[in-house]
Structures are given as C-alpha cells and as structure tokens.
Amino acid sequence: MPETAPPDAAPPDPAGSHAARPYVGSAETALDHALPDTANVDAAPVAAIPASAANKSGTVTAAVCRAFGGPLTLETLRLRAPRGTEVEVTLGAVAICHSDIAFARGAWGGPLPAVYGHEAAGTVTAAGPQAKFGPGESVIVTLIRACGQCAACASGAPVACADPQGPADGPLTTPEGGAVYQAMACGAFAERVVVDGGQLARIPPELAMETACLLSCGVITGIGAVVNSAGLRAGQDVVVIGAGGVGLNAIQGARIAGARRIVAVDLTQAKLDDAAAFGATDGVLADVPAPWQAAMAIMGRGADVVICTVGSAAAYRDVPLYLSARGKVVMVGMPPAGAMAEIEPMALAYSGHRLIGSRMGDTVLARDIPWLVDLYRQGRLKLDELVSRRWRLDQINEAIADTAAGHARRNVIVFDR
Ligand SMILES: [Zn+2]
Ligand SMILES: [Zn+2]
Numbered sequence: 001m002p003e004t005a006p007p008d009a010a011p012p013d014p015a016g017s018h019a020a021r022p023y024v025g026s027a028e029t030a031l032d033h034a035l036p037d038t039a040n041v042d043a044a045p046v047a048a049i050p051a052s053a054a055n056k057s058g059t060v061t062a063a064v065c066r067a068f069g070g071p072l073t074l075e076t077l078r079l080r081a082p083r084g085t086e087v088e089v090t091l092g093a094v095a096i097c098h099s100d101i102a103f104a105r106g107a108w109g110g111p112l113p114a115v116y117g118h119e120a121a122g123t124v125t126a127a128g129p130q131a132k133f134g135p136g137e138s139v140i141v142t143l144i145r146a147c148g149q150c151a152a153c154a155s156g157a158p159v160a161c162a163d164p165q166g167p168a169d170g171p172l173t174t175p176e177g178g179a180v181y182q183a184m185a186c187g188a189f190a191e192r193v194v195v196d197g198g199q200l201a202r203i204p205p206e207l208a209m210e211t212a213c214l215l216s217c218g219v220i221t222g223i224g225a226v227v228n229s230a231g232l233r234a235g236q237d238v239v240v241i242g243a244g245g246v247g248l249n250a251i252q253g254a255r256i257a258g259a260r261r262i263v264a265v266d267l268t269q270a271k272l273d274d275a276a277a278f279g280a281t282d283g284v285l286a287d288v289p290a291p292w293q294a295a296m297a298i299m300g301r302g303a304d305v306v307i308c309t310v311g312s313a314a315a316y317r318d319v320p321l322y323l324s325a326r327g328k329v330v331m332v333g334m335p336p337a338g339a340m341a342e343i344e345p346m347a348l349a350y351s352g353h354r355l356i357g358s359r360m361g362d363t364v365l366a367r368d369i370p371w372l373v374d375l376y377r378q379g380r381l382k383l384d385e386l387v388s389r390r391w392r393l394d395q396i397n398e399a400i401a402d403t404a405a406g407h408a409r410r411n412v413i414v415f416d417r
Contacts (some may be wrong), residue, residue: 062190068106088126092209117189222249224361235259255279
C-alpha cells in the first residue's frame with residue numbers, strides 16, 4: 001500500500017459504505033411511502049404507547065453542522081413525535097464513525113444544517129401506532145432503512161433497497177420550524193432520535209450501551225464484509241488492508257469464520273499490534289516497497305480474500321496484487337466522491353479475480369445482530385476492546401478531532417442518565 005494511503009486518517013472509512021445513498025433524495029425530496037419493518041419481522045407487535053405522552057417536551061439537544069468543515073454546535077432542536085412505524089429512542093451512546101467526519105467535511109455533500117451520527121444504542125421511549133417496539137426496550141439504531149417491498153429487500157439485501165428514503169418531512173426542525181437534515185436517516189449526535197422501526201434491532205438489556213452501539217456500524221461493516229460479502233470459507237487466507245475500527249472487525253470476522261492466515265497490513269506497528277489482539281495471525285508494514293510480496297511469503301500463496309478498509313483511492317490500485325487466482329477484493333473503504341483508481345482489466349480477467357463492493361457489510365439486522373450478540377456473550381466477539389475513549393456530547397468536536405487523527409479505534413459519546 002502506498003504511503004499516500006493512511007488507513008484511518010483518510011476519511012471516509014469503510015463504514016462510509018453508507019455514503020452512497022443517504023443524501024440522494026434527502027429531506028428535499030418528497031417521498032411519502034410506508035416503510036414496513038423488515039428487520040424485525042419475527043417480532044411480535046407490542047401495544048403502541050401514545051407518542052404524545054412519551055415525547056413530552058418535543059425538544060432535544062443535538063450537535064448541528066451548519067457549515068462543512070466547521071465545528072458542530074450544540075443546539076436545542078425540535079424532535080417531532082414518531083408516526084406510523086417510527087420509534088423514538090433515547091440514546092445511551094453513539095460512536096463516532098469516519099463517515100460522520102466525511103459528511104461534516106463536505107466530502108459527500110448533503111443538505112445543511114444537518115445532524116450526523118449513526119452508530120447508536122438506546123432505549124425506546126415512544127412509538128408510532130404501527131411500530132413493533134414498546135417502551136423500555138433496548139435497541140441499536142442503524143442507518144439501514146429498507147422498504148421491505150422492492151426486489152433487493154425481497155431477495156434478502158436490505159442494504160441495497162431501491163427505495164430507502166423516509167418521509168419528506170424529517171423529524172428534526174429548528175425551534176422556529178426550519179428544516180434540519182436528519183443525516184443517514186439517524187441524526188444520532190443528539191439525546192434522542194425518531195427513526196423507522198426497521199432501522200432498529202433489539203439487544204439484551206444488560207448489554208452496556210457504549211458497547212452495543214458499536215454493533216450499529218463498525219462491527220457489522222467489518223464482519224459482514226468477510227462473512228456476508230466475501231462468503232469466506234474456513235481455511236481460506238485473508239488480507240485486511242487497514243487495521244482501524246472497521247479493519248479490526250474484518251480481522252475478527254475472519255477469525256470467527258475460520259480463516260487460516262489473517263494478514264493485517266497497516267502503516268504502524270501499533271496498529272499491527274491491535275490487529276494481532278483481534279485475531280490477525282501476521283502483520284505487514286505497509287510502507288515497504290511491495291507489501292503484497294511480504295504477505296504472499298507469509299501465506300505461501302496469494303490471498304483468497306482481500307478486504308480493503310482504507311478510504312483512499314490509491315490503496316485500491318494495489319489490492320489485486322495480493323490475490324491468488326480467483327481471489328476476491330472486497331471494497332469497503334470509501335474514498336471521497338469522484339476519486340478514481342486504475343486497475344488492469346487483463347490481469348483481473350486472466351486471473352479470474354472478483355471485485356466486490358460492500359456496503360454496511362450486506363447486513364440483515366434480524367439475522368446478524370442476534371448472532372453477534374451471542375458471540376459477544378460467549379466471549380468470541382470483542383466489543384469492549386474497541387472503545388478507545390468515552391466523551392460527553394459537549395466534547396464532540398474534540399472526540400471528532402481525535403478520531404480524525406487516526407489514533408482511536410472508536411470514540412464513543414456516552415449520555416449520562
Ligand atoms: Zn459508520
Ligand atoms: Zn426495498
């Protein structure tokens with residue numbers, strides 16, 4: 001990997017897999033359709049609680065982006081009550097993902113003012129009349145919003161939903177009634193959110209919120225890239241480019257799936273040490289002239305799967321060089337919109353290589369979250385170790401700066417109750 005591709009410093013990170021769609025047809029686009037709950041189809045409906053009773057004040061403190069590249073400002077906004085299948089969740093924790101930073105810097109556009117934040121967990125405090133959640137339930141909040149009706153949803157790929165947008169009038173406004181964009185259908189840099197019930201997954205109440213929130217993006221993006229997108233089989237060899245928050249989860253996904261060799265590639269020994277703690281069998285420093293040769297020497301052959309978690313177009317130029325014949329590159333890290341990477345079609349065609357894009361780990365919440373929660377409880381999935389530091393909402397700009405500097409695995413905003 002070239003030196004121009006710092007794994008974690010370059011936004012967006014893979015979790016940015018959600019970048020492609022969310023602001024297309026945003027709050028500016030009028031789409032008024034029902035959003036059936038696809039992620040909790042096996043959940044028994046619970047009695048709806050009057051939204052107006054639970055959402056007493058109707059106001060919420062949120063970190064608002066008013067200018068790309070500027071600091072977020074803490075403001076009091078109005079948060080309307082949930083309707084239909086929507087649910088209000090009072091947040092316990094929200095992690096900072098590189099995608100939030102990319103959005104706040106303007107890398108992917110979108111309306112302003114906006115509230116980012118999409119890796120959250122909390123407790124249900126109000127629900128619309130058709131919602132399948134009730135007060136007091138512990139949930140994670142994700143940006144995976146799916147219609148449940150289109151061909152992609154019907155074939156088990158809700159992250160590729162053709163019609164994922166919510167109602168035109170999002171739940172957030174200024175006190176004067178001005179539009180505020182609920183970015184990524186979450187707007188979770190705030191004390192509470194109103195989202196579609198299909199974006200939620202239940203978690204055990206004893207799970208700490210600061211731990212659980214990581215399941216909403218970084219964990220499913222990394223593990224899902226290996227298990228769902230690549231379909232890794234036991235005994236295969238894996239290279240993971242970038243050992244940041246998502247890369248570490250790709251590494252532990254490969255360990256859980258039974259990979260033979262798991263080779264982490266990153267720029268610093270500290271990151272490689274992190275990688276080893278999450279299950280990497282070997283590490284290669286990325287700043288040597290041909291790191292793929294070092295990786296192949298370890299594996300004795302090319303990799304069956306290379307997971308690229310780096311948000312740098314330059315990194316993508318080299319990833320096929322790590323592959324064995326018929327190997328797969330899984331593209332998780334998302335460079336800024338418009339950035340291009342060259343490949344050699346002849347080499348890929350001759351070798352039978354596959355290039356696979358992976359957004360949100362091709363996750364199906366109802367299937368994957370109970371699985372991951374069980375692994376965590378059995379001690380087979382590391383979550384607590386992903387938290388670098390805890391912050392308050394009023395420290396969010398410091399927390400973002402720390403994440404942007406590339407040192408953190410995950411910085412988590414914790415809401416005191
Ligand atoms: Zn994310
Ligand atoms: Zn759909």
